[in-house]
Amino acid sequence: MQNILVVDDEIELSKLYQQELRDEGFNVMVANDGFEAINLAQKNTIDLVVLDIKMAGMDGLEVLNEFRMKNADIPVILNSAYSTYKDDFSTWLADAYVVKSSNLDELKNKIRELLKI
Amino acid sequence: MLADYSSISDIEKHAFADKTLTCYRNPIFISGSGGKLLWHNVEFQEFASKYMSGKSVQQVADIIINRKGIAEQNDRATGFSLASKAAENSPPTDFWVNLSRLMAGEGAELNVCQISKTPSASRVNADRNYSLAAVINQIGRKLDMSYRLDETLKIILIGATAGEGLGFNRAFLLLYDSDSGLYKGEIAIGPSDGHEAGAIWSELVGAHKTLDELIDNYNHAAGKYDVKVNNIARRINLPASDLCPALNEVFLTHKPRLVTKGSCQSSGKIGCELFGILGVDSFAAAPLTVEGSIVGLLLADNLITGRNISESDLEILGIFANHAGTAVQRSRMYERLQNKIELLAQANERLKESQKRLIESEKLTAIGKMASDVAHEIRNPLSVAGGYARNVRKKAGEKHEYSEALDIIIKEVDRIEEVLDNFATVSKAAPEERVVFNFSQLVSDVLQMVNSNVVASEPIIDIIEIENNIMVCGSEKQLRNAILAFSKQFINVGGTSIPVGAILKPVGDQASLSFLCKPDDAGKSRIRRVLSNILVSSPLKRETDLVIASEIINQHSGSISIEHGKDRPLSIVINLPIHKE
Numbered sequence: 001m002q003n004i005l006v007v008d009d010e011i012e013l014s015k016l017y018q019q020e021l022r023d024e025g026f027n028v029m030v031a032n033d034g035f036e037a038i039n040l041a042q043k044n045t046i047d048l049v050v051l052d053i054k055m056a057g058m059d060g061l062e063v064l065n066e067f068r069m070k071n072a073d074i075p076v077i078l079n080s081a082y083s084t085y086k087d088d089f090s091t092w093l094a095d096a097y098v099v100k101s102s103n104l105d106e107l108k109n110k111i112r113e114l115l116k117i
Numbered sequence: 118m119l120a121d122y123s124s125i126s127d128i129e130k131h132a133f134a135d136k137t138l139t140c141y142r143n144p145i146f147i148s149g150s151g152g153k154l155l156w157h158n159v160e161f162q163e164f165a166s167k168y169m170s171g172k173s174v175q176q177v178a179d180i181i182i183n184r185k186g187i188a189e190q191n192d193r194a195t196g197f198s199l200a201s202k203a204a205e206n207s208p209p210t211d212f213w214v215n216l217s218r219l220m221a222g223e224g225a226e227l228n229v230c231q232i233s234k235t236p237s238a239s240r241v242n243a244d245r246n247y248s249l250a251a252v253i254n255q256i257g258r259k260l261d262m263s264y265r266l267d268e269t270l271k272i273i274l275i276g277a278t279a280g281e282g283l284g285f286n287r288a289f290l291l292l293y294d295s296d297s298g299l300y301k302g303e304i305a306i307g308p309s310d311g312h313e314a315g316a317i318w319s320e321l322v323g324a325h326k327t328l329d330e331l332i333d334n335y336n337h338a339a340g341k342y343d344v345k346v347n348n349i350a351r352r353i354n355l356p357a358s359d360l361c362p363a364l365n366e367v368f369l370t371h372k373p374r375l376v377t378k379g380s381c382q383s384s385g386k387i388g389c390e391l392f393g394i395l396g397v398d399s400f401a402a403a404p405l406t407v408e409g410s411i412v413g414l415l416l417a418d419n420l421i422t423g424r425n426i427s428e429s430d431l432e433i434l435g436i437f438a439n440h441a442g443t444a445v446q447r448s449r450m451y452e453r454l455q456n457k458i459e460l461l462a463q464a465n466e467r468l469k470e471s472q473k474r475l476i477e478s479e480k481l482t483a484i485g486k487m488a489s490d491v492a493h494e495i496r497n498p499l500s501v502a503g504g505y506a507r508n509v510r511k512k513a514g515e516k517h518e519y520s521e522a523l524d525i526i527i528k529e530v531d532r533i534e535e536v537l538d539n540f541a542t543v544s545k546a547a548p549e550e551r552v553v554f555n556f557s558q559l560v561s562d563v564l565q566m567v568n569s570n571v572v573a574s575e576p577i578i579d580i581i582e583i584e585n586n587i588m589v590c591g592s593e594k595q596l597r598n599a600i601l602a603f604s605k606q607f608i609n610v611g612g613t614s615i616p617v618g619a620i621l622k623p624v625g626d627q628a629s630l631s632f633l634c635k636p637d638d639a640g641k642s643r644i645r646r647v648l649s650n651i652l653v654s655s656p657l658k659r660e661t662d663l664v665i666a667s668e669i670i671n672q673h674s675g676s677i678s679i680e681h682g683k684d685r686p687l688s689i690v691i692n693l694p695i696h697k698e
Contacts, residue, residue: 010501013501016501054493081500083489102502102504
């Protein structure tokens with residue numbers, strides 16, 4: 001079973017993602033801020049990260065930079081309510097960018113694509 | 118001496134008593150307003166009696182004062198000859214009458230008249246020199262007031278040709294053109310044949326009495342006749358060297374001289390053909406010198422009258438040409454100053470326009486950020502609500518009593534999310550009419566504006582190369598904002614301590630604008646810092662103008678990339694399709 005790390009400070013949304021992705025057959029870990037995410041990634045084997053951008057403290061792009069320096073090969077999907085950053089080259093370090101939506105089909109498809117399932 | 122007396126009564130009381138004027142042995146008289154004879158010496162009484170048929174002194178004074186044309190000449194002394202007979206049968210004797218009109222202190226006029234025998238040749242010369250000096254003085258005054266080159270040139274030529282001036286029939290002005298290294302015929306005035314001469318001179322003589330009036334009204338009175346002579350002028354091009362001997366001497370000595378076919382010696386060198394162009398056998402050439410260099414040449418001839426050009430004519434022409442040279446130089450400097458002022462005014466206008474655009478760009482940024490923030494704040498809770506609705510709906514199955522209600526919730530959430538997508542798009546670039554425009558000029562303007570807004574001794578973005586006239590089709594305003602946003606990033610993120618270079622050139626069918634470091638280690642390190650800051654900066658701290666800028670580039674079928682290589686500088690490259698006719 002592949003491990004997915006969901007990083008989002010919206011707790012209710014994290015729970016929803018956890019539930020939905022578990023239903024899809026993934027093992028899901030949740031971090032509610034950037035520091036916790038880096039911590040979890042150091043202690044666990046992570047196959048893919050779903051990462052929010054706007055978070056208190058350390059924001060998603062800073063977390064992304066940390067991941068790239070330490071775990072360059074882990075696929076990262078930026079998942080933000082900011083659709084405007086989708087075309088911004090500040091997000092190019094990520095493997096994919098999915099705008100948050102109540103419909104998680106796009107996110108799930110992108111996860112399968114990156115994990116080659 | 119008369120200046121010591123402030124009124125006619127003063128003169129009556131004192132001047133004659135102290136014999137101020139009685140020391141002169143020539144006939145002299147003074148008359149006042151209305152020609153009333155105020156004073157005369159004994160010699161004048163003898164003159165009236167002996168040479169004016171015994172007329173009274175008052176009658177003789179009236180004849181002199183009222184002589185036609187004299188009354189108007191009130192600004193200086195006037196001389197004229199007077200033929201008179203002692204008796205009906207005796208031969209006429211020529212006298213020279215020198216009349217001065219003076220203003221006395223009470224506003225009254227005094228005419229002071231001295232009579233002598235016909236003047237000597239030296240006197241005639243002195244009078245001519247006086248007249249020429251007055252002309253040069255008038256021309257000088259006019260030149261002092263003229264700052265426009267075309268006007269200055271015209272004054273010079275009128276002075277050289279007007280009857281009251283130097284009196285040449287035609288004059289041509291050549292000015293040095295530094296681009297070609299040639300003295301080129303610039304302007305000329307005068308008739309091209311006898312018929313034109315008659316027309317010009319009759320108009321000038323009939324309409325204008327003084328040189329001042331002539332200069333002020335020349336274009337109206339006689340300018341229309343100058344077309345042919347100007348065509349001749351434009352055919353004249355002289356180099357500064359390898360000239361025929363006579364012209365060469367003018368350049369070597371910086372002095373005027375008479376150039377004749379004989380002096381030219383048909384050397385076959387440049388300048389000999391001037392006789393053919395001008396249609397004369399001789400002409401005067403005077404250099405216009407300023408601080409040791411010859412800025413032009415004044416050529417003058419007497420095509421119509423054939424009058425010989427004397428040494429005295431040349432001397433006066435030389436003085437005149439020196440005066441003219443200074444005026445030409447001053448006019449040129451004035452024109453250069455005017456051009457500089459014009460350029461500064463244009464630059465100021467561009468700066469104002471750029472600042473206006475900068476404000477528009479800032480507004481666009483603020484609107485974009487606000488729209489983006491609003492969309493974000495709504496989308497997060499909506500994703501949670503809609504997401505759980507979908508989750509429950511999936512688990513509830515088709516026959517659940519709330520299935521229909523859940524479908525409605527999901528449908529409405531989708532609607533709101535669609536609205537948010539459109540809202541976010543509005544915050545990006547709005548579509549605008551596309552036109553073909555000069556992208557090179559746009560990039561140059563933007564970079565100069567960005568640099569001018571940075572307080573630093575050196576520009577932050579070094580404009581390494583901008584190839585001219587690269588044309589792009591699109592919204593000039595949007596692309597200006599986009600390039601401005603990228604340029605500003607380098608300053609906002611890097612500060613003035615990080616110099617960046619910019620190159621715009623065509624690469625294939627693309628206009629390629631590169632922001633790059635200079636090819637040294639320090640430069641590379643600096644631009645890496647800029648790029649790193651751009652790539653990892655927090656969206657909460659950043660403006661959204663880069664997002665909008667990227668969108669604008671995409672909408673114009675352009676692209677943004679990062680280029681680097683072992684021996685190449687690290688650079689951000691913006692590519693846009695070049696417009697081709």
